Amino acid sequence: MIREQLGDDAIIVSTQKGESGGVRVTAALDMVDELDDPVMDHRHGPVAADLTDILTEALERHNVPGRLTDRLLRTANSLHAADPVLALAGALDAHFHFATLSDTDFRRPxxxxxxxxxxxxxxxxxxxxxxxxxxxxxxxxxxxxxxxxxxxxxxxxxxxxxxxxxxxxxxxxxxxxxxxxxxxxxxxxxxxxxxxxxxxxxxxxxxxxxxxxxxxxxxxxxxxxxxxxxxxxxxxxxxxxxxxxxxxxxxxxxxxxxxxxxxxxxxxxxxxxxxxxxxxxxxLNPVSLARLLLPAEAGVKSSHYGDMAFG
CATH class of the missing domain: 3.40.50.300 (P-loop containing nucleotide triphosphate hydrolases)
Structure with missing residues (x-):
């Protein structure tokens, strides 16, 4: 169903049981060609760096505490995703929850x-x-x-x-x-x-x-x-x-x-x-938050926090 909706490039980042008993699936499009810099390998960031280095440097740059960084890295590595954005998105989805306001349920101000x-x-x-x-x-x-x-x-x-x-x-x-x-x-x-x-x-x-x-x-x-x-x-x-x-x-x-x-x-x-x-x-969703946290050197072309990070 995911690929029927998003196409053959769709990747399931993670699944999570919903509050109402259903299952929430977080998916993303693996649009490597659109994000790659000619001198970069998007799946590995700088050619000499590996996934762990990219994520560690990014989280340390944002002053994320070491214990939380370690948990996110363990989860990201367990997902076996070569793309830094998708790896970090999967880890974020596993450790945090995301919810915007309902468009129909107005029972609570x-x-x-x-x-x-x-x-x-x-x-x-x-x-x-x-x-x-x-x-x-x-x-x-x-x-x-x-x-x-x-x-x-x-x-x-x-x-x-x-x-x-x-x-x-x-x-x-x-x-x-x-x-x-x-x-x-x-x-x-x-x-x-x-x-x-x-x-x-x-x-x-x-x-x-x-x-x-x-x-x-x-x-x-x-x-x-x-x-x-x-x-x-x-x-x-x-x-x-x-x-x-x-x-x-x-x-x-x-x-x-x-x-x-x-x-x-x-x-x-x-x-x-x-x-x-x-x-x-x-x-915010796991993928857009991952894009905000990762630097341009990881293959994401937005080095500022504008709408490009959410596209």
Whole structure:
């Protein structure tokens, strides 16, 4: 069935039992000819390097901790895939989970949370834009009513989409706004919190619990892996389910994503690769994440974190 859908070049990276009892198959196209550099052997990276060297150097460059690097390397080598992208994708799929937002199940509002300056407001606007362009119903709510300019920034962005921005100061306000709106995607922007401040975390938890929201942690690229681990650990009481990484156009080290997802038990969801609201929101899957982590020298022609990594 996979080759019927994708063609003879399709390769099964891995299979994984789904949450609903089905089986999820991760497949990719082995498009070697399109990715090869004339002086490179794509299946082996630089001619003198082997698969382990390529993956080790890439993961170390992204400051991925040694224990996690070792686990990923063992799995990648066990897959016997000569292509570095597919080998790493298979390892990522075996150790992590990937899940974007449902296009049809709107039972739980989606609440973006994270430290100040993580890019939550722009991320909300990007998700809302994605829904509007797909002609799916969406509403946008903000609880960031204290920070100067917080409401105005998101209001300006939603106005372009012809959406009315709703504001909620208290859990009761939020509950009232979300009640009976399961026919649409509900996106909730929140004020930046100090993940180590118990009062901040408790106040955010009250907002989440008031509407049974699904929290999505937003972290900016450039975040220290150790700090990302501590943030994810400190926020475990919020039952966060997904991770979004922002500002990938501004940094070159992505180890924080792997560490936060591992410590928090989070599913990779999206990355933001541009400050522009109408572009640069990309869903993550094992292959696209592998492309982001591997350098151009491994045969992937995108040395920056733009849309080419997701094609």
């Amino acid at each position: 989606v609440m973006l949370i994270g430290p100040p300056g993580a890019g939550k407001t722009v991320a909300v606007a990007k998700l809302a834009t994605r829904a509007v362009l797909a002609r799916r119903p969406v509403s946008v709510i903000t609880t960031d009513v204290i920070k100067a300019g917080g409401v105005e920034q998101l209001q300006a962005l939603t106005a372009v989409l012809k959406l009315r921005l709703l504001t909620a100061e208290t859990p009761a306000d939020l509950k009232r706004l979300c009640a009976g709106r399961t026919d649409r995607l509900q996106l909730i922007d929140t004020a930046g919190i100090n993940p180590y401040d118990r009062d901040d975390v408790a106040a955010l938890k009250a907002m989440i619990d008031a509407v049974g929201a699904e929290p999505m942690l937003v972290l900016p690229a450039g975040c220290d892996p150790g700090e990302a681990a501590e943030i994810a650990d400190s926020l475990k009481s919020l039952s966060i389910t997904r991770l979004m990484a922002t500002r990938l156009d501004m940094a070159r080290r992505l180890g924080f994503m792997l560490v936060a997802a591992e410590v928090g038990g989070l599913r990779f969801s999206y990355v933001c690769t541009s400050p522009q609201v109408a572009e640069g929101l990309a869903p």
